[in-house]
Amino acid sequence: MIKLYDARDCPYGQKVRIALAEKGLSYELVMVDLAAGENRRAEFLRLNPYGRVPVLTDDDVVVYDSTIINEYLDDEYPTPSLLPRVESSATRALCRMFEDFADNSFTPQVDQLIAELAKPEVERDTSRVQRLRQAIERVLDYLNRQLQGRHFLADEFSVADIAFIPRLMLLNGLGIEISATRPNGTAWLNRLLERPSVLELRGAGVSAPAPT
Numbered sequence: 001m002i003k004l005y006d007a008r009d010c011p012y013g014q015k016v017r018i019a020l021a022e023k024g025l026s027y028e029l030v031m032v033d034l035a036a037g038e039n040r041r042a043e044f045l046r047l048n049p050y051g052r053v054p055v056l057t058d059d060d061v062v063v064y065d066s067t068i069i070n071e072y073l074d075d076e077y078p079t080p081s082l083l084p085r086v087e088s089s090a091t092r093a094l095c096r097m098f099e100d101f102a103d104n105s106f107t108p109q110v111d112q113l114i115a116e117l118a119k120p121e122v123e124r125d126t127s128r129v130q131r132l133r134q135a136i137e138r139v140l141d142y143l144n145r146q147l148q149g150r151h152f153l154a155d156e157f158s159v160a161d162i163a164f165i166p167r168l169m170l171l172n173g174l175g176i177e178i179s180a181t182r183p184n185g186t187a188w189l190n191r192l193l194e195r196p197s198v199l200e201l202r203g204a205g206v207s208a209p210a211p212t
């Protein structure tokens, strides 16, 4: 029996939900209230000493961190595969680098922009908003170049694409468009948005706080 500990609007938990849906795995969702400090309670810290969601338990196996969880899922439930084959070392490394980039550069920047836009207009740091917008636009340019001649970041759909989805699907609402100047990026986004796993996530009302 799989259990996923997740929190509202958590992009890393959403990565895992997409992977679980792609693999057709059913699971129990346990929502952790971060604002109420539920992630700092002893019973949760026993699952993840860092006190962060997502955590996945699979019977008596406990795995934390979205990247490690998705690799565990791919090892334990290999079909359909979400990582390039072991023999394709270079593509596998590329896939992991894209995932790392999404988690450590793209997602945090979009989250910072959301947080800045959520402030009342008088408190908003407009030059920071502009810097963040430009940084996100640069990532989109980079992805557009990387996607030249490819349907997905690591050729086949993988954890690399999954890592971008949670924040990619919010960009429109933040006034950032992938648009016609980035045809590879636009085609990729459309390919991602039509996947049943992503439609399921959106149907579950998963989003981030709307900017004011």
Ligand SMILES: N[C@@H](CCC(=O)N[C@@H](CS)C(=O)NCC(=O)O)C(=O)O
Pocket: 007, 009, 010, 011, 012, 013, 034, 039, 051, 052, 053, 054, 064, 065, 066, 067, 103
């Ligand atoms: N690298 C981790 C990041 C997880 C993370 O930052 N989770 C946030 C919620 S989206 C969290 O639990 N924050 C609570 C805290 O750090 O105290 C992953 O990929 O799972």
